[in-house]
Amino acid sequence: MSKLLFVNACIRDESRTKLLADAVVKKWNGEVEEVDLTSGNIKPLDKETLKVRIAKQDAKDFSDPVFDLAKQFKEAEAVVIAAPFWDYSFPAVLKAYIENVCVHDLTFEYNEKGDCKSLSKVKKVVYVTTVGGDKQELVYGIDYIKTVFREFFGVKKTFAFKAEGLDTVENAGREQEILDETLKRIDNFSFEDKIMADDNRPDVIRTENLTKMYGNYAANNNVSCHVKEGSIYGLIGRNGAGKSTLMRLILGMSPVDQGTMEVFGAKNEDVAKVRKDIGFIIENPTFYEYMSAYQNLKYRAELIGLENPDAAIKEAMEKVGMTDRMNSKVKGFSLGQRQLLGIANAILGNPKLLILDEPTNGLDPIKIVEIRKMLLDMNANGTTIMISSHILGEMDKLCSCYGFILDGKLIREVTEAEMQAEAIDVEEFFVDMAKGGQNE
Ligand code: ADP
Numbered sequence: 001m002s003k004l005l006f007v008n009a010c011i012r013d014e015s016r017t018k019l020l021a022d023a024v025v026k027k028w029n030g031e032v033e034e035v036d037l038t039s040g041n042i043k044p045l046d047k048e049t050l051k052v053r054i055a056k057q058d059a060k061d062f063s064d065p066v067f068d069l070a071k072q073f074k075e076a077e078a079v080v081i082a083a084p085f086w087d088y089s090f091p092a093v094l095k096a097y098i099e100n101v102c103v104h105d106l107t108f109e110y111n112e113k114g115d116c117k118s119l120s121k122v123k124k125v126v127y128v129t130t131v132g133g134d135k136q137e138l139v140y141g142i143d144y145i146k147t148v149f150r151e152f153f154g155v156k157k158t159f160a161f162k163a164e165g166l167d168t169v170e171n172a173g174r175e176q177e178i179l180d181e182t183l184k185r186i187d188n189f190s191f192e193d194k195i196m197a198d199d200n201r202p203d204v205i206r207t208e209n210l211t212k213m214y215g216n217y218a219a220n221n222n223v224s225c226h227v228k229e230g231s232i233y234g235l236i237g238r239n240g241a242g243k244s245t246l247m248r249l250i251l252g253m254s255p256v257d258q259g260t261m262e263v264f265g266a267k268n269e270d271v272a273k274v275r276k277d278i279g280f281i282i283e284n285p286t287f288y289e290y291m292s293a294y295q296n297l298k299y300r301a302e303l304i305g306l307e308n309p310d311a312a313i314k315e316a317m318e319k320v321g322m323t324d325r326m327n328s329k330v331k332g333f334s335l336g337q338r339q340l341l342g343i344a345n346a347i348l349g350n351p352k353l354l355i356l357d358e359p360t361n362g363l364d365p366i367k368i369v370e371i372r373k374m375l376l377d378m379n380a381n382g383t384t385i386m387i388s389s390h391i392l393g394e395m396d397k398l399c400s401c402y403g404f405i406l407d408g409k410l411i412r413e414v415t416e417a418e419m420q421a422e423a424i425d426v427e428e429f430f431v432d433m434a435k436g437g438q439n440e
Contacts, residue, residue: 212242225403306348375398
C-alpha cells in the first residue's frame with residue numbers, strides 16, 4: 001500500500017500549521033506514518049561533534065534520528081512536512097547534517113550504503129507552513145525552502161501550502177479568515193493531480209512505429225514513444241541520434257513516412273492543428289533580428305491567440321529574467337540571451353505541453369539552475385515537458401522518465417521509479433548504450 005510520511009516539525013507554532021497539515025494529510029488515500037520532530041531532536045551538529053559521536057559508536061549500530069528519518073523517507077511515496085515558516089529548522093538542519101556527513105571527510109558505513117543519500121530519492125514533498133512577515137520575506141523564504149529541497153535532496157515536486165500574513169499588523173483580527181482561506185485551498189488539493197501525477201495519467205504524446213527517412217537513412221526508425229501527462233520526459237541520445245527529428249514530427253513540422261502519432265488526441269497530420277497549444281524550441285531559436293524581444297514575442301502571442309498578450313509577454317520575460325531587454329533589438333543579443341528569449345517564446349501563455357530541444361544551450365550555470373527551477377515549477381502546475389539535453393546531470397534533476405535514442409531507434413523508455421528499482425544510472429546506461437551505436 002502507498003505510504004505517506006508525515007513529518008511534524010512544528011516545534012513552537014504547533015497548532016495552526018499542524019491544523020493545516022492535518023487537512024493535507026487527510027487527502028491521502030493510503031497508509032500514513034507520522035514522525036514527530038516537535039521535540040526538536042534534530043539539531044545541526046558541527047563537524048567535530050559529529051566525528052566524536054561517530055567515533056564512539058560502531059558504525060553498524062550508529063543510531064541517529066536523521067538517518068532513521070532518511071530511511072523512512074526512502075520508503076515513503078510522498079512526504080508532508082509541517083513546519084512554521086519562521087523556523088527554517090527542517091530543511092536547514094537536514095542540510096547541515098548532509099553537509100557534515102557527505103561533503104566533509106567523514107565516511108562510515110551509512111554513507112557507503114547510500115542511506116544518507118537516500119534522501120535524494122524523495123521526489124514528492126508537500127510543505128505546509130504558516131507565515132507572517134512581509135511579502136519579500138515570504139517569497140524569499142518559500143523559495144529558499146524549495147531550493148533546499150530541490151538542490152540538496154533532489155526533490156522534483158514540491159508543493160507549498162502557506163497561510164500568508166498571519167500575525168502581521170495589517171492583518172490583525174483576520175487570523176481565522178486567513179486560516180479558513182488556506183483550508184479552502186487545501187480542500188481543492190489532490191495528491192493525484194498535484195504531486196503523484198505520472199503513473200496513471202493518459203499519454204499526451206504517443207507515437208507508434210514512427211519512421212522518417214532522409215534518402216536511405218532512417219533518422220527515426222520505428223519510434224514508439226509515450227509521454228504521460230504531468231511528466232518530464234527526457235530524450236537522451238548523441239548528436240545525430242534523431243531527437244530533433246522526433247520533436248519536429250511530433251509538432252507536425254515535418255511529414256511522417258510511416259507510423260502513427262497522437263498529440264492531445266490529434267492524430268497524424270492533424271497534430272499541426274494543436275501546435276498552438278505547445279510551447280517549443282527546436283534547435284537554435286530564430287527571431288526577427290530587427291525587431292525587439294517584445295515585438296518578436298507579440299508576434300507569437302498573436303499567432304496563438306493569447307487573450308492578454310502584454311501580460312503574458314511580461315510574465316514570460318520575467319520568468320527568464322530578461323525584462324531589461326524587452327525593448328532591445330534581437331540583433332544585439334548574445335547566444336545566451338537568444339536562448340532565453342527562445343525559452344520565453346516557448347513558455348508564452350503557459351502552454352500545457354513544452355517541447356524543448358536543448359533549451360540550456362549557451363546558458364551560464366546560474367541561468368541553467370534558474371531555468372531548471374522554472375521548468376519544475378511549471379511542471380508542478382501541470383505542464384508536461386519533453387526535453388533533450390546533453391547535460392545528463394541536469395536531466396537527472398529534471399526528468400521523471402527517459403527515452404534513450406540511438407541511430408534513430410528508441411532503444412528504451414524508462415520511468416524514474418523503474419530506474420531506481422533496477423539501480424540504473426542515466427549516465428552509465430547512456431554510455432553503455434552509446435558504445436554499441438554510431439552517432440557522433
Ligand atoms: P539529434 O537531434 O539527435 O542531434 P537529428 O534529429 O537532428 O539528431 O538528426 C538525425 C539524423 O537525420 C542525422 O543524421 C541528420 O544528419 C539527419 N537529418 C536531420 N535533418 C535532415 C534533413 N533535413 N535532411 C537530411 N538529413 C537530415
